[in-house]
Structures are given as structure tokens and as C-alpha cells.
Amino acid sequence: MTQNVLEVIGVTKAFGGLKALDDINLSVKRGTVHSIVGPNGSGKTTLFNVITGFSQPTAGKVIFKAIDLKGKKPSSITAMGMARTFQNVLLFRQMTALENVMVARHTKLRAKPYNAVIRPKWVMEEEELNRARCTELLELCGLGARAKELARNLPYGEQKRLEIARALATEPELLLLDEPAAGTPAGEIDGLLELIQKIKALGITVLLIEHKMDMVMAVSDTVSVLSFGHKIAEGTPAEVSSNPEVIEAYLGRKWLDAET
Ligand SMILES: Nc1ncnc2c1ncn2[C@@H]1O[C@H](COP(=O)(O)OP(=O)(O)OP(=O)(O)O)[C@@H](O)[C@H]1O
Ligand SMILES: [Mg+2]
Numbered sequence: 001m002t003q004n005v006l007e008v009i010g011v012t013k014a015f016g017g018l019k020a021l022d023d024i025n026l027s028v029k030r031g032t033v034h035s036i037v038g039p040n041g042s043g044k045t046t047l048f049n050v051i052t053g054f055s056q057p058t059a060g061k062v063i064f065k066a067i068d069l070k071g072k073k074p075s076s077i078t079a080m081g082m083a084r085t086f087q088n089v090l091l092f093r094q095m096t097a098l099e100n101v102m103v104a105r106h107t108k109l110r111a112k113p114y115n116a117v118i119r120p121k122w123v124m125e126e127e128e129l130n131r132a133r134c135t136e137l138l139e140l141c142g143l144g145a146r147a148k149e150l151a152r153n154l155p156y157g158e159q160k161r162l163e164i165a166r167a168l169a170t171e172p173e174l175l176l177l178d179e180p181a182a183g184t185p186a187g188e189i190d191g192l193l194e195l196i197q198k199i200k201a202l203g204i205t206v207l208l209i210e211h212k213m214d215m216v217m218a219v220s221d222t223v224s225v226l227s228f229g230h231k232i233a234e235g236t237p238a239e240v241s242s243n244p245e246v247i248e249a250y251l252g253r254k255w256l257d258a259e260t
Helices: 044-051 074-080 096-103 121-140 156-168 186-201 213-219 237-241 244-259
Strands: 006-017 018-029 033-037 059-064 080-086 174-178 206-209 222-227 228-234
Touching: 006 044, 006 206, 018 044, 018 059, 018 206, 018 222, 018 228, 033 044, 033 213, 044 059, 044 174, 044 206, 074 080, 080 156, 096 121, 096 156, 121 156, 156 174, 156 186, 186 206, 186 213, 213 237, 222 237, 222 244, 228 237, 228 244, 237 244
Parallel strands: 033 206, 033 222, 080 174, 174 206
Antiparallel strands: 006 018, 006 059, 222 228
């Protein structure tokens, strides 16, 4: 088993004349929380899209568990053990919280679509086990009491956690979270931080995009900083937060924004 679960090698992504990512290299160590920070438009979500197969790089490659992901579809990459959440929540809004998580686990089940009608005992048993596992995941994400609530009725912060539960249902080795704290009330940030720590304790590697710097500093083993599609710094939270170029490109501006 290699030490790095993910290697991004020389990745460039161009949209017309704009290089949203310019020769990005990134190594994500297994079992760590690795954060990607940077100003709006610096290429963070584009990087997630390239890693997860939602878009193909213009140049460079992505290696997951020593396998080149070139040409692979998002669904096959998920099946290999990579899951993500989206910057803008994507849930089945008319389904309950529990149903959203159960649907995500269908690839882990033996039952076929016709087993919705033809239901031998093993199908019923498998469904019960699936329900129990998904209920556990809702509990892990602090949504145990919300199982029967329609996704669209949940407050935004809970919808973001439901997305995490759904991503966990695919049993990932690498979980990518795109701004999980966005729209989360201040009082729920600590809970989210604890959730990420629990996910790490389960042995799942976490790649995290987040603007809430207190949370990034508290939870990350490694932080990479993007600016205009370039990686301008990388290191421990302490190293990165004292780097003059990072303060100039990102943190200084954030602090100014916070004052205005
Ligand atoms: N599909 C696309 N077509 C054209 N330009 C795009 C596309 N997706 C992203 N971009 C551009 O690429 C750049 C990087 O965008 P990206 O969404 O990756 O930034 P980000 O770091 O995630 O920003 P934020 O913090 O606001 O979420 C931006 O200039 C954006 O406008
Ligand atoms: Mg983004």
C-alpha cells in the first residue's frame, strides 16, 4: 500500500484562454486531513472536478491508489473508493434524509432493480442491513433524529452534513469536501470539525476545501494554498499561516474582509 492515496501530477485545466489550474502537483498522504485553501476563483473546485473525473485535465494526470484515472467516469472513480460533496448542495430534495443515504449505497448491494418487485428473503435482509448501516451514518453526522425528514426541509447546515453521510455511504477511502462549513451556523462549526476528526479516525483520508480558517487550522495535517491556479505554498497549518506570500495573497485579504 503506497503512502500517498492520491497524486496530482502537473495538472493544468484551461477554460479558453484562462488557466484555472496551472501545473499543479499535489500528494495526499493516506490517513491525513489535507486542506486546499485560496481566494475565490483560485481553482479549488476545478481541482476537485479534475480529481473526481467530473472534468478531464488539459494536461497532467491524477493517480488514485497507484492507478491513473485518465478517461475514467466519476461513477467508476466512486466505485474505486473516492467520494465527494459539492460546493452547492446536491440532494434528492423530495426524498427523506435516510432515503438519500440508502440510495447512495445501492452500488454496494446485490439486489437488482427488479428486486423492488420480486423480494426473496435475502433481498429483505440486505435492505434491513442497508437501512441499519445508513442510520448509523446519519447518527455519525448528527442527523439521527432527522432520518424521516424530507431533505428539502432540512436547514442548509444539515443538508451539507447529509451530503457527507451520503458520500460516506459509498465507503470511500478518500473523501473530498467542498466548503462543508459554508452556510453552517457558527454554533454548528465545532460539530462539523468533530465530524471531520471522526471521519479521519475511521481511517478515511479527507481532502478539504474550506474558507473558515479557524477550522482549517484546527483540523488539517497539511494545507496547500492556491492563488490564480498556482500552488503558492504548502505545509503544516502553522507554516502556511506564517508564510508572507500566503498572507499577501489570501489571509491578509481575508482579515481585511473580516474588518469591513
Ligand atoms: N466550467 C467553467 N468554464 C469556464 N470557466 C470556469 C469553469 N469553471 C470554473 N471556471 C473559472 O475557473 C476559475 C476557478 O474557479 P473555481 O470554481 O475552481 O474557483 P474556487 O477556488 O473553487 O472559488 P470559490 O472559493 O469561489 O469556490 C474561475 O475564474 C472560474 O470562473
Ligand atoms: Mg469553489
